[in-house]
Amino acid sequence: MRVAVLGLGLIGGSVALAARDRADGVTVAGFDPDPAALAGALAGGAVDEACDSPAAALEGAAICFLCAPVTVLPALLAETLAAAPADCVVTDVGSTKLGIVRATDDERFVGGHPIAGSEAAGIEHARADLFEGAPWYLTPGTRSSGVLYERLYRLISDFGARPSAIDAETHDRMLAKVSHLPHVVANILVAQAGEGGDTLPRVGPSFRDATRVAGANSGIWTGIYTTNAEAIADEVEAAAARLSDFAGLLRAGDAAAIESWNESAREDRRRLLEADLEGGVLHELHVSVPNQPGIVAQVALALGKGGVNIVDMALAPAPDNRSGSITLWIAGDDPAAKARELIGQLGFPVLEPS
């Protein structure tokens, strides 16, 4: 089976590597408008054949992946559908889905969105195992062919990903809530903190965590914001309304309501992380450590050797800093107990708040 990959960055390169390494009898034909990326893909073993046009890569292809920025996808999709064989399934990997799904009624197209890789970019970071265990949303249109959908589904499963079907609008609204809105909020927080001019405030660890994605890659994110504008605007306005409501609680000085609001948030975050994990109840461990370099590594290493998976980690008050308190989130009662035991063996006190 011939697989065409159009666009050989981190995601396209990883799709190509995964297709060659993890599926039987697949050859990969790749194209990228950047000759260096194309040469890198060939040299790195991501593609069997480096093609000089999308049409050349599509010749005889059974599956085609469009791995380009979301703003480029509609034109690339039209070009691809014009050139692709009649029984070739065409999919994309864009972060927003409604626009591209609405762009065609062709039965060969099934939208897709793997949840993997965002920070590092470029073919040199591509890996065959990038999608191992990763959610991979598929958004078939009403006319998408069942046979073609199933072929795509099987290949993505071979990659080690967890494909699941979702309608494009639900996908975009969900991502607006849990991914796009947090990016907007991070940008707002840094803009507001940075407005003071020359005398910038000292920022703490909660600020650093909350703004880690501020100013994420404009090449990707402007496309996400513009192609999912309505859903994101709805979420942004809902968040603005919630903020205004909370400002009202503050000005009213309603301590009981503020405490109850805060407790609800604690419970909401726990529910959300647990739902995401399928790993059992989430435990939050606070570890006090001495003020020495290498301690974070020591703790992470001990848990890694002991087979305990760290779901999330925060260094408090600050990793640059001189004072060492590590918060670890561990899923499941047994792994959490094991973590407490391993950290205890290192001689560090562990506190699990009630």
Add this chain to the structure above:
Amino acid sequence: MRVAVLGLGLIGGSVALAARDRADGVTVAGFDPDPAALAGALAGGAVDEACDSPAAALEGAAICFLCAPVTVLPALLAETLAAAPADCVVTDVGSTKLGIVRATDDERFVGGHPIAGSEAAGIEHARADLFEGAPWYLTPGTRSSGVLYERLYRLISDFGARPSAIDAETHDRMLAKVSHLPHVVANILVAQAGEGGDTLPRVGPSFRDATRVAGANSGIWTGIYTTNAEAIADEVEAAAARLSDFAGLLRAGDAAAIESWNESAREDRRRLLEADLEGGVLHELHVSVPNQPGIVAQVALALGKGGVNIVDMALAPAPDNRSGSITLWIAGDDPAAKARELIGQLGFPVLEPS
């Protein structure tokens, strides 16, 4: 010199330990309404003397630290000023300052706020080095005695902290912006994502980072929200207005304005982190790593051994492991170059975005 510490949790216990270990000729008298905390402080060597009342601890004291929740402080301050010797400087460690500074005109009082320790609580996590390198704000009132201020300043410097004076209102407004607002926003994000009922969305790493402090300890945070309500409400409303403005950009489909807004945020975050560090230009390194346990530890360990300080770290797309990309922030050109070299020796590709 006798130092009284009223309240022996994480901060009070650490103040006591630092005073005994790091200053010459100091004896510490401690009080806590919880007998277990008091006994723990005595057993752990935090206090020379465990007292059964604030007044007993204050007898002959030259400096007194009030280490209680912010809502308790006004009453405790009044009691302390009534019992303290005439030349005893009295300070607190509360996270908000305007309320307590306004509560008294006594020349013996100087407000304080060390930026250290927030996640772990309790005397068992107290450490003599908790304040090493940490900012410690001091908010003297207009009537505060210069001699007493200087005595307090010297002891805090002995702790290894970096004391700096700031007026209480500026302090509270700054903290509202860089600490209290991010906490409010985290709560809003989880509430909004959690509102769907039983079918909770899958949350990504940006969501996890942005909401790490959601539902922080209500015992501490309700007090912060209520004692700094006006300043926080102002910041919350300003953020709501910014969100509404951005929703307008989205609905107008203004891609150029959206991109420019995003680029400004990138620059704002860089400026803020650099201003905080005094360590030179901040470098952002993306490291691609294989999908194996222990890799984060390996990288952290290599940098620690090489003397490279990690300012901030993010695991992407997810620390729970399916795919490994690590983003590191390193301050200074030389440390960043060293980091690239050390990580290169481990065989992992490093990308520094322009």
